[in-house]
Amino acid sequence: MDINAIFSHEYVQFLTLSMQILASLFILALGCGALWVVIMYVVDKNQTSHTVRRNYPVIGRFRYFFEHVGEFFRQYFFAGDREEMPFNRAQRAWVYRAAKNVDRTVAFGSSKPVKERGSILFLNCFSPTLDDEARETPCVLIGPGTRSPYRPGSLFNISGMSFGALSIPAVRALSQGAAKASCWMNTGEGGVSPYHLESGCDLIYQIGTAKYGVRCPEGKLDDARLKEVAAHEQIRMFEIKLSQGAKPGKGGILPAAKVTPEIARIRLIQEGEDSISPNRHPDIDNVGDLLDMIERIRNVTGKPTGIKFVLGSQQWLLDLCAEIAKRGAQSAPDFMTIDSCDGGTGAAPMALMDDVGLSLRESLPWVVNLLIERGLRERVRVICSGKMINPSDVAWALCMGADFCVSARGYMFALGCIQALQCNKNTCPTGITTHNRRLQRGLVPEDKARRVASYHDNLVHDVELIAHSCGVAEPRQLRRNHAREVLDNGRSETLLSLYPYPPVPGETRFIAGK
Incomplete structure (x- = not known):
């Protein structure tokens, strides 16, 4: 066969x-x-x-599937460049390009609706600043009366995000990036970890309502632990957090799934249990108590001490200034960090996230004017946060009188955040806000640190571009007469007209502009 x-x-x-x-x-x-x-x-x-x-x-089961995947598809297929919230594609794309250090120019005109109510238009002048006329942004001293005053290296810094809310690779990348960019990094209320310290970057230690990292077993402030933390030279300042933009009037929330043995050890809390901070500092009942707390921390640590808050009711700040007037200017906080109601890195109830507190647009000029009125503007440095992710945001804040700007979500985008809205679920697909080792593997700190530094450098560079276009030598010379805000009728008014400075003799530094 x-x-x-x-x-x-x-x-x-x-x-x-x-x-x-x-x-x-x-x-x-x-x-x-x-x-x-x-x-x-x-x-x-x-x-x-x-x-x-x-x-x-x-x-009917498909409804829940489509509802879930809709979060991811909207930003890529359905939402326009300027439509999505909390950050639209155009805002995120600028951060991504800046972080990757690639071309940030655009062609064929702006997609920004410049006639939309609230839009900010900077006023270019007849004689823009030439390169040889430009000056480096001066360093501003914070806490000149303390034993260890601080002169930050940058006007744009990393806002508070706690270790616990952030993963180890994310903290490492931010810390290394801050060191490269010579900016500071705020620890957030979760205490200081070895991953914050290993790069040698400047750190701001945030003390939240639970006193994580500097607390005794009963939850009160422990002076011995405070001294221990202050002994780290790179911890430059202490910030008492009264409230934050994501949840004004409520303490921090860290789900039990994120309370690992290491996080529990650093925060001085119980492992594997939800970590819920009190709604306020139990030992601060009035503005006198607040000034006492500031003085206590400043005396124990020898370092500048300030407060962070979202402005809602204004009366307490008026009372604070009155109490400072009685005690003397030396009793004032060395800085105030003003957060906006549209801040949002933390897990928060929607009722607080959406509807409580004032936006930075309203609170920043009010606080700056109050400090000018009470003769405290030179004594108290002003830091602002809340959606400060693009150059125009920072330039606007400087016009309004801020000394420094800080951002959390901008630097998260620099790390690779895709706005998946999974921050509170331990399922972040980019490894930034999860303790799942498999998901963390995608975030390589050495690579992302370079992106963090590039984002910082390119944002500061573009703020300088705006300042030079307005005819000033460096960004801190920007004033309210250098920009206009679009009103309901489509016309614009200068920020100086909408938010006039108080008539205080001798305060020309905050009014004059080239």
Whole structure:
């Protein structure tokens, strides 16, 4: 018999058998699938929790799937460049390009709706600043009366994000990036970790309402632990957090899944339990108590001490200034960090995230004017935060009178954040806000540190571009007469007209501009 015929016969037999096996598996799969559909039908029809599934068994389940994936598809396929919240594609794209240090120019005109109410338009002048006329942004001293005053290296810094809310690789990348950029990094209320310290960057130690890292077992401030923390030379200042933009009037929230043994050890809390901070500092009942707390921390540490808050009710700040007037200017906080109601890195109830507190647009000029009125503007440095991610945001804040700007979400975008809105679920796909090792693996600190530094450098560079276009030598010379805000009728008014300085003799430094 021909050998080819034998092989052909065996091949046909093998092929036939394979087809039979595949057909059997297909029929089995169909049967299992049909059985599974029947089971889901019975379950959906008889459950009482979900109306849609009860009325539309099996098919109704797709609603929840599409609702979930819709979060991700909207930003890529449906939302326009300037439509999405909390940050639109145009804002995020600028940060991504700046972080990657690639071309940030655009072509064929702006997509920004410049006639929209609230838009800020900077006023270019007849004689913009030439390169040889430009000056480096001067360093501003904070806490000149303390034993260890601080002169920051940059006007744009990293806002408070706690270790615990952030992963180890994220903290490392931010810390290394801050060192490269010569800017400071705020620890957030979760205490200081080895990953903050290892790069040698400047750190601001935030003390939240739970006193994490500097607390005794009862939750009160522990002077011995405070001295221990202050002994780290790179911890330059202490910030008492009264409230934050994500949840004004409520303390920090760290789910139990994120309270690892290491985080529990650093925060001085119980492992594996939800970490809920009090709504306020239990030992601060009035503005006198607040000034006492500031003085205590400043005396123990020898370092500048300030406060962070979202402005809501204004009366307490008026009372604070009155109490400072009684005690003397030396009792004032060395700085105030004003957060906006549209801040948002922390997990927070929607009722607080959406509807409580004032925006930076309203609170920053009010606080600056109050300090000018009370003769405290030179004594108290002003730091602002809340959606400060693009050069125009920072330039606006400097016009309004801020000394420094800080950003959390801008630097998160520099790390690779895609606005997946998973920050509070331990499922962040970019490894920034999760303790899942598999997800963290994608975030390489050495690579992201370079992006953090590039983002910082390019943002400061573009703020300088705006300043030079307005005719001043460096960004801190920007004033309210250098920009206009669009009103309801589509016309614009200067910021100086909308937010006039108080008529205080001798305060020309904050009014004059080239």
